[in-house]
Amino acid sequence: MILNLEPLYSSIVENIKERVSKLxxxxxxxxxxxxxxxxxxxxxxxxxxxxxxxxxxxxxxxxxxxxxxxxxxxxxxxxxxxxxxxxxxxxxxxxxxxxxxxxxxxxxxxEGRNPINLGDILYDNPTFPPCTAEAVLRIIKYLTNPSGKKISVIGRSVTVGKPLAMLLLQKGIDATVTVCHSRTKDIAEITKSSDIVVVAIGRAKALGKDYFTPGSTVIDVGINVENEEIYGDVDPSVAEICDLTPVPGGVGRITTLVLMEHTVKAAEMARRY
Ligand SMILES: NC(=O)c1ccc[n+]([C@@H]2O[C@H](COP(=O)([O-])OP(=O)(O)OC[C@H]3O[C@@H](n4cnc5c(N)ncnc54)[C@H](OP(=O)(O)O)[C@@H]3O)[C@@H](O)[C@H]2O)c1
Missing domain, CATH: 3.40.50.10860 (Leucine Dehydrogenase, chain A, domain 1)
Incomplete structure (x- = not known):
């Protein structure tokens, strides 16, 4: 099934508008x-x-x-x-x-790219985590309680895979996290034993149904443009057996909102000085 993230999207929009109105x-x-x-x-x-x-x-x-x-x-x-x-x-x-x-x-x-903001994640004290990593965390929390879930993250970039793994490991989030990359052997073995798989590798439709266990949740971060069409990193047929986020209109749409929300938070913080 393709997941409907509209209620999450709308609730973030409403929250941002309300906070802006108070500034x-x-x-x-x-x-x-x-x-x-x-x-x-x-x-x-x-x-x-x-x-x-x-x-x-x-x-x-x-x-x-x-x-x-x-x-x-x-x-x-x-x-x-x-x-x-x-x-x-x-x-x-x-x-x-x-x-x-x-x-x-x-x-x-x-955007959460400065090393100080990235370092704060390690102390379970993120102020501005990278927007895409936070967007994925928001989506996971919207769908389920991540505590104790086996979550695999495919990709180890500074802006997505690595900070997301650290966010999921935070006390209070408490997922059990495995991170994979281009040198990982037998990725399918890891993804098939996961409750949730996050894919952020930048390869259009690279992971098909053979990578996932039916009933698991798949978060597709990929945005790949081919022949003027946008594709995720996951083959859309995976939606026949798993809950899959849409591309376009999934992680990317929430990421943009997180950037706006961070801007509002920065304005709120500046008022307190
Ligand atoms: N939705 C959004 O808002 C948003 C935001 C940012 C990025 N994206 C998209 O997300 C995707 C990833 O972006 P990124 O910036 O994280 O990319 P990146 O910096 O290129 O990193 C890609 C990661 O994937 C790994 N990888 C590549 N091919 C692999 C394979 N076949 N199997 C396993 N791992 C593999 C790489 O491993 P190595 O480290 O070993 O090279 C690397 O860690 C792209 O499609 C990008 O457009 C979307």
Whole structure:
């Protein structure tokens, strides 16, 4: 069955709108883009639309070179009118991801990419976890109580697989987590013995029915564009035997909302200083 995440989506939207209405002014999300590709431009347009629907101000800043980023990110971090900062890919080649995200103040790092925010997850004290990892956690908690569940996470990226595994391990969430990657032997053995499988590998329709036990839940994080169509990492036929999140309209849609929610949280936190 394809899972219906609409009630979760609507409840997050309502919560954001209510919190925005209590702020003295609209929170502002600053999107920083370096050398935007057509896909980045259309992504930014859809983020802007979503932000406006929720009462969040959205502004785009261009920083084509590493030297521009090194000036802009600290400037936006110090700007009291900016609540959150969001940095799009691709980055200039002469600055590493770690160097770039470290230039964003942790209080405005609404994507959860700064090492301080990532480190807080290890202490079971996340403020801004990476948006996609948090979106997956929200979906799992919406569907079931993860405590004691066997959950496998396929993919170990800094923004999805690794932080998600740490979020699921937190005290109070209490899942039993296995992380797989491209060198893992016999992934099917692990996925078949899991109650929930999260797939974030970036390979269109890579995992078919032979990877899953009927009745298990599969969260498909993948967004792969082929011939102008969007495909997940899981073959859609898996929905015949498992509960499967939709692509598009599943994890990606909740992820965008989590980014907006983090922006509101950053604005709320800034008021307390
Ligand atoms: N829905 C959303 O909001 C959202 C957000 C972010 C990403 N995504 C999508 O999620 C997918 C993953 O993104 P990402 O940023 O995490 O990708 P990434 O940085 O490329 O990482 C992919 C991970 O998958 C592993 N992997 C690749 N092929 C594999 C295979 N055949 N079997 C097992 N593991 C394999 C890699 O292993 P190694 O480490 O060994 O190389 C790596 O850890 C992409 O489709 C991306 O577009 C969606």
């Amino acid at each position: 003295p002014k609209a929170p502002k999300l600053a999107a920083v883009t370096c050398q935007p590709e057509p896909s980045t431009v259309s992504y930014l347009r859809s983020q802007e639309k979503q932000a406006k629907r929720l009462g969040i101000e959205f502004a785009v800043y261009e920083a084509p070179k590493a030297s521009d980023l090194k000036l802009l990110l600290p400037r936006l971090s110090a700007d009291n009118s900016v609540s959150g900062i969001f940095l799009t890919h691709p980055l200039p080649t002469d600055i590493s991801e770690l160097e770039a995200v470290s230039l964003i103040s942790p209080e405005k790092d609404v």
